[in-house]
Amino acid sequence: MSVALPLGGSVLLPALLLAVTWAAVTADAVAAGRAAGRPVPWTVAAALPGREALRLLVGQRRRGVASDELLRGVGGAVLPIAALLAAVVLPLGLRPVADLGAGIVWFNAMEVFAWAAVWLVGWGANSTLSLIGGYRFVAQGLAWELPHMFALITAAVGAQSLRVTDVVAAQQGLWFVVIMPVAFVAFLLSVAAMAFWGPFGAPVGRDIAGGAAAELGGVDRLVFMTGRWLLLVAAAAMAVPLFLGGGHGPWLPAWAWVLVKTLAVLAALVALRHRIPTIRMERWTEFSLVVLTPATIAQALVVTLVALGEGGLR
């Protein structure tokens, strides 16, 4: 059965995502200041996203020699759109904007658009460092996609459904993070990796002068960076219905629980970010394929056996 929100929800979703993103950027600025030994007051940090957005809006756009403006523009625009489309299956409370039967696959399909987006932005600028950044993201993507898919599949097996609301309903008694901790950790790692953020920021790293985003200025940069943060927030928010019981919890209404849990996941990611250095491609690739992928497969197998033992397939 479908329990989608009324159409108004689709207007609410971008506003909610942007608000949570604003909070995440603020927290990140505070954490960054603390890590650098130059504390940033909360008031300054809270105004930072707005100030930065205004600065980029009035800033000059950059245009390289013989750059492919069409591909670069498409790539930049795809990033925030993919994040928004991925978020339509997120239950805001207990009901998502679109309650798709194959919701988990939809979520996965939308976020892999980031592959195309970052590569296109890196390619379109016709600049060597940009291009290196784009290729780094593809290499990184190949490494995170497999553990990520197995983590998603494990949650789907646990609920025996690809519908996100069914996964939430299956966690009324016990959160999935308890029975599938490996999948949860792999999911969080791939969340940061798909948003090329924190330790996975090599595609836009300082060693290649900003990488895929090196040649972006003005509104192009604003759209790209906003898209990247939206992707992080949407993917981190997906950890809540998949592993953390969704809107289930005592006292508070469902929407409040989803908000609290999403902010908690983001807070954990932001706090960890400034304690871990950027990981290089070849290190991450080998770790991901040799350790993380087999571990997530084993996790999926265990959950499958438990599901079969508890009375088989429904």
Next chain:
Amino acid sequence: MTTALFVVLAVISVVAGALVFRVDSMARATFLLLLSFLAVAGLVLMTGLQYLGVVIVLMMVIEMVVMAVFMIMYMMNPAGLMPMSMFHNTRGSAVIAATTFVALAGGALLVDWPVRGGAPAPDLTMALGESLMSGQMLTMMTLGVTLFATIVGTVVLAAGRGRYDRLGDELDAPESDDRDRGGVGR
């Protein structure tokens, strides 16, 4: 409404597919092909096969990005900075294309289409899964093993240094002398 959507998606898929051969940049060609596939995925979604349609989107995005990397690696003029033609053997391919089109279009128009019998399953994803995991299990297993063997074979052929190069003939070196060290420390 449905007809309009069908026409739009069909036109996008054909036009984008044709444009693949008109642009002179490998990157544009690849992503036009992706656009064409996405329109096809939309058509599959229109038939009600939600899972298959979404999986086509998922697989095609990944495939086209990986393909772009390989195409650019092997093309002499990847970026379209010099004029180049995407055509080879134009006369032969025109004949093949025309013959294929006539055969397929003729077939679509002339075949006596059967009337639909029975009703679709209530949950098409479930029906697909049951079909793949029961009746078509042997096909899928053969397919899976074949694809896996292909991947392993390709990696073996492409790898510059195997484990004997890295760890010695007896595989007993304490650690490899790789230039780029991986993350597991072997």
